[in-house]
Amino acid sequence: MLTQAVALREKLAKVEAARLNAQRKLAVAVRGSPTLRKASALAQQGAMQIDTAVRGAANVMTLGGADRLAAGANALFQAANGADLGESFRSNLRDEQTRGRLDADQRPIAKGVGNAGGAVMGVAATAAAAPAMGVVAAAPRLAGAAALTGREIAAIVGGGGVAGLGVQIGTDTLQGRTSTAADSVGAAIGGAVGAAALPAGPVRAGAFGAAATTTAQDYLNGRTPSSENAGQAAVLGGAFGGFSDGFAQRWSNGLSTKGKGNLGDLLGITRSKLNGEPRPLVGYWPRNGDEVLDAEDWMPITKKRDFLNEERTRYWYPDGVSENLIRFEDKFGFDVRLTPNQILAQELLGDKFILYHTVPPDVGKAASAVSSPFAPPVLDQRK
Numbered sequence: 001m002l003t004q005a006v007a008l009r010e011k012l013a014k015v016e017a018a019r020l021n022a023q024r025k026l027a028v029a030v031r032g033s034p035t036l037r038k039a040s041a042l043a044q045q046g047a048m049q050i051d052t053a054v055r056g057a058a059n060v061m062t063l064g065g066a067d068r069l070a071a072g073a074n075a076l077f078q079a080a081n082g083a084d085l086g087e088s089f090r091s092n093l094r095d096e097q098t099r100g101r102l103d104a105d106q107r108p109i110a111k112g113v114g115n116a117g118g119a120v121m122g123v124a125a126t127a128a129a130a131p132a133m134g135v136v137a138a139a140p141r142l143a144g145a146a147a148l149t150g151r152e153i154a155a156i157v158g159g160g161g162v163a164g165l166g167v168q169i170g171t172d173t174l175q176g177r178t179s180t181a182a183d184s185v186g187a188a189i190g191g192a193v194g195a196a197a198l199p200a201g202p203v204r205a206g207a208f209g210a211a212a213t214t215t216a217q218d219y220l221n222g223r224t225p226s227s228e229n230a231g232q233a234a235v236l237g238g239a240f241g242g243f244s245d246g247f248a249q250r251w252s253n254g255l256s257t258k259g260k261g262n263l264g265d266l267l268g269i270t271r272s273k274l275n276g277e278p279r280p281l282v283g284y285w286p287r288n289g290d291e292v293l294d295a296e297d298w299m300p301i302t303k304k305r306d307f308l309n310e311e312r313t314r315y316w317y318p319d320g321v322s323e324n325l326i327r328f329e330d331k332f333g334f335d336v337r338l339t340p341n342q343i344l345a346q347e348l349l350g351d352k353f354i355l356y357h358t359v360p361p362d363v364g365k366a367a368s369a370v371s372s373p374f375a376p377p378v379l380d381q382r383k
Helices: 002-032 034-061 065-082 085-106 108-129 151-173 181-196 202-220 227-253 257-274 340-352 360-382
Strands: 326-334 353-358
Touching: 002 227, 034 085, 034 108, 034 227, 065 085, 085 108, 108 202, 108 227, 151 181, 151 202, 151 257, 151 360, 181 202, 181 360, 202 227, 202 360, 227 360, 257 326, 257 353, 326 340, 340 353
Parallel strands: 326 353
Antiparallel strands: none
């Protein structure tokens, strides 16, 4: 048995000697050949570019966790050999972060490509998880439902900017600091970008908005925009947007029938105001303009019948009426329907009948526009 072990060691020694000899010969050949030297340098540079891109993608997808994971793994190995675990981790993390800065300085294209790839993969992973969270990307509207107008779109984009600004000021206040003009403007820009991107879905909109905030704030503060910071903001902004979208959809879809009706009325009233057709809360709107009631006889207009035939046998109750005698019907939910009399009113009144149909994905988008601006301040706090 001993003889066999000795023979095995000798055989392994010969193999190792042969390997080292081949390696030396290759090194000599490379040094003696300009072509091989250039090929070797290109191969080494290519490997470093790939390593930089992979590290960039990993750090964006994990929000900087890849550096911490590598530093922790090395610290555990060092601690097993007698080093202090905490000090080793901090030292290793500084080394990893320094390496990341060198990557950005020496191989900016590879790092930028890796950061962008990590952001795309991170956002795509969140978007892929949306159905599992009970999130519906879109839902059909009732026939004749009013589409968003230019005023409403402008209000949504402006509201996103206000949300971004409010989040920036609020988080700065909680941290005991005053928001700079550059940070405030950058946050407003990012919030508006995120709101404008909502048609692409709350996850992607949150990603676009958060990345735009970080990039704008870097630029306005005189810093070179960081692809890593923008990528991490995109991943976290997409996650915030996706999860708040799912929560808001489940909440609104779980309301009682009365609760859904009240929510639909609130959203309808808001839309009609934005479009310049506010609805008086009380008053009397004569069907043919031939009757005026005294103030004490006024009644809530939502309680007033709107007759649809001369015999006054067909009627409905509008959810609101504007001063221009436009009747509004507000619906909320996936499975709502118009009643036969509401359908008749829609046919008879034409453009004097406006149907606002909102669904849980609309509420989810609104929630995501408010939550995703929190991503940049959260990442700033970690630094």
